[in-house]
Amino acid sequence: MNLFESRDLQVGHELPPLLLPAVNRTTLALYAGASGDHNQVHIDLDFARKTRQPDVFAHGMLSLAYLGRLLTGWVPQQQIRSLAVRFTGITQLGHIPTCHGRVIELFEVDGERRARLAIRCINQYGDEKLVGEASVALI
Numbered sequence: 001m002n003l004f005e006s007r008d009l010q011v012g013h014e015l016p017p018l019l020l021p022a023v024n025r026t027t028l029a030l031y032a033g034a035s036g037d038h039n040q041v042h043i044d045l046d047f048a049r050k051t052r053q054p055d056v057f058a059h060g061m062l063s064l065a066y067l068g069r070l071l072t073g074w075v076p077q078q079q080i081r082s083l084a085v086r087f088t089g090i091t092q093l094g095h096i097p098t099c100h101g102r103v104i105e106l107f108e109v110d111g112e113r114r115a116r117l118a119i120r121c122i123n124q125y126g127d128e129k130l131v132g133e134a135s136v137a138l139i
Contacts, residue, residue, distance in 0.1 A: 009115065009138065015101035018070040022096045023058045031062045058091035063121045063130045070099040070119065075136045081114060085132030095123040101134070113138040 021027075032038050037059055040047035048056045064085055071080055091097060098121070105116040114135050121130040 009103065009106065011103050011106060013103040015070060015074050015117070018066065018073060018099040020066055020097045020099075022094055023062075023091055024093060025056070027062075028056060028058060028093075031059055031065075035059065035061065037061065053090075055093055057093065058095070060087045060091075060130070063087075063091055063097060066097055066099050067119050067121055067130060067132070067134075070101055071117075071134055071136065074101070075138075079137040079139065080134065081109075081137055082135040083132065084134075085119070085130050087129070088131055089123075089127055089129040091121075091123065091129050095129075097121050097123060097129065104133075106138075 028042050032043055039059070041051055041053065042048075042056050042059050045056055048054075067085065068083070071083070099119065100122070101117045101119045103115045104118045107114055107116065114137055117134045117136065119132050119134055120128055122128050
C-alpha cells in the first residue's frame with residue numbers, strides 16, 4: 001500500500017531516519033565545489049583556527065541539504081510545500097549526521113491533504129544541529 005494514498009497516516013508517524021556518513025574533509029570540499037560556497041572557515045584549517053575553531057566544520061546548508069534528502073526520500077520534491085529551519089549547532093569533522101522527521105499535524109488547504117512535519121538533524125551524540133518544520137502534500 002502506498003503510504004501517500006493511504007488515509008491511515010497518523011500524527012506521530014516517524015519518517016525512516018536518514019543516516020549519513022561521517023563528515024570529513026572530502027565531504028566539505030565536494031560540497032564547497034557543488035554549492036559554490038568556498039567560505040574559508042569550511043575549507044582552510046589555519047583560517048578556522050583564527051576564528052577560534054578547533055578545525056574546519058560543515059556548512060550549515062549541507063545539513064539543510066540532508067534534511068531535503070530526508071523529505072524527498074519520503075515524498076517527491078514537487079510535493080514539498082514549505083520548509084523552514086533554524087541552525088542550532090556546528091557540525092564538526094567526524095560528526096555522523098542523522099535526520100529525523102515526525103508528522104505533527106494533518107490538515108487540508110484548498111482541498112489538498114497535507115502533513116506538517118517536525119524535522120531535525122542530529123549528530124551521533126544526539127546534539128541537534130538543525131531543527132525545523134516542513135509541509136508536504138499527500139497524494
